[in-house]
Amino acid sequence: xxxxxxxxxxxxxxxxxxxxxxxxxxxxxxxxxxxxxxxxxxxxxxxxxxxxxxxxxxxxxxxxxxxxxxxxxxxxxxxxxxxxxxxxxxxxxxxxxxxxxxxxxxxxxxxxx
Amino acid sequence: xxxxxxxxxxxxxxxxxxxxxxxxxxxxxxxxxxxxxxxxxxxxxxxxxxxxxxxxxxxxxxxxxxxxxxxxxxxxxxxxxxxxxxxxxxxxxxxxxxxxxxxxxxxxxxxxxx
Numbered sequence: 084x085x086x087x088x089x090x091x092x093x094x095x096x097x098x099x100x101x102x103x104x105x106x107x108x109x110x111x112x113x114x115x116x117x118x119x120x121x122x123x124x125x126x127x128x129x130x131x132x133x134x135x136x137x138x139x140x141x142x143x144x145x146x147x148x149x150x151x152x153x154x155x156x157x158x159x160x161x162x163x164x165x166x167x168x169x170x171x172x173x174x175x176x177x178x179x180x181x182x183x184x185x186x187x188x189x190x191x192x193x194x195x196x
Numbered sequence: 197x198x199x200x201x202x203x204x205x206x207x208x209x210x211x212x213x214x215x216x217x218x219x220x221x222x223x224x225x226x227x228x229x230x231x232x233x234x235x236x237x238x239x240x241x242x243x244x245x246x247x248x249x250x251x252x253x254x255x256x257x258x259x260x261x262x263x264x265x266x267x268x269x270x271x272x273x274x275x276x277x278x279x280x281x282x283x284x285x286x287x288x289x290x291x292x293x294x295x296x297x298x299x300x301x302x303x304x305x306x307x308x309x310x
Contacts, residue, residue, distance in 0.1 A: 087239075125285070125302035126240075133295075173239055181228045181289040181296040182247045187239035 086110050089174050089188035096164050096195055104159045104191045106174030112186075114179060115157040117141075117149060120171040120190075129172075132157055133179075164195040198223040202286050202301035209276055209308050217271040217284055217304045219260075225291035229253075229262055229269040230298065232285040240285060243271075281308045 087108045096102050108115065117129040128141030130149040138149060146168060148160045161168055171192050175185040203218040221227065228247045232240040244253035249264035260271045269286060286301040 123302065126300045128297065131297065175240075179296075181291065182245070183289075183296075184230055184232075184242035184245055185240070185298070187232075187241070189237075189239045 084109065085189065086186050087174055087176055087188035089172075089191050091191060092189065093192045094194070096193070098165055098195055100164050102161045102164055102193070104172055104174075104193070106157045106159070106188060107155050108157075108174075108176040108186070109155065110176050110178075110186055111154075112176040112178050113154060114177045115151070116175045116177070116185070117147075117157070117159045118173045118175065119143065120173060126173070129159065161193075161195075164193075166195045169193060169195050198227070198288060198290055198299045200286050200288055200299050200301035202284075202304045205283075205303070205305035207304060207306050209306070211278055211308055211310055212275045213308075215271070215273040215276045215280070215306065217286075217306070219269045219271065219286035219301060221267050221269065221286075221288050221299075223267075223288055223290060223299075226264065227288040227291050229260070230287040230289070231258070231260055231269070231271050232287060232300075234283045234285065234303070236282070243284070276306070276308045278308045278310055281306055 113134045116131040118126045132151045174188040177183045199222045230245045231243040233243045244255040246253040246262035252261045283303045287298045289298045
């Protein structure tokens, strides 16, 4: 099994619909993150969580919400999807400290029509 | 704030050519530096890292040296293969602040032809 599992892998949804992207990890890390990837823009941080009771906004949190259900689970919701939220979404986890790299999931390709 | 600048892509090479992807950074103190690779249809994978000045990170034939004097962490490989075709991201994790949230470059696409 993958260290970080994201579901679904692909999703097409309509404007105005609520959608949830799920992420689970088996690394045993406390820190989890949600990123968005757009062509030419690299990765942008949406939300991050350093433990179950800790949720923090990233640089582009508007229009998104998150839930940390357990140490291993971190879900991202789009309450009312809009077309410019069409992107590739990645979940990641890391240990604490600056020398830890990230472990990423395989991504969810979301299309809002 | 912190920033990472990578060379624009795509970089197009023939198999067995020498690869350099430039990365420079702006940060306070001595951040940790990383290279990630993203193969088509996959998430990013940590390729190598260096955590202090003059350290050399290496993995799968790739190398990068932490150069504090030039604030650079250029990725090199002596002989690329078609299977190295991917997008490469340079990143830094700040030296202080507690959160250690990394800053990523925009990525450089590498295309290797047979």
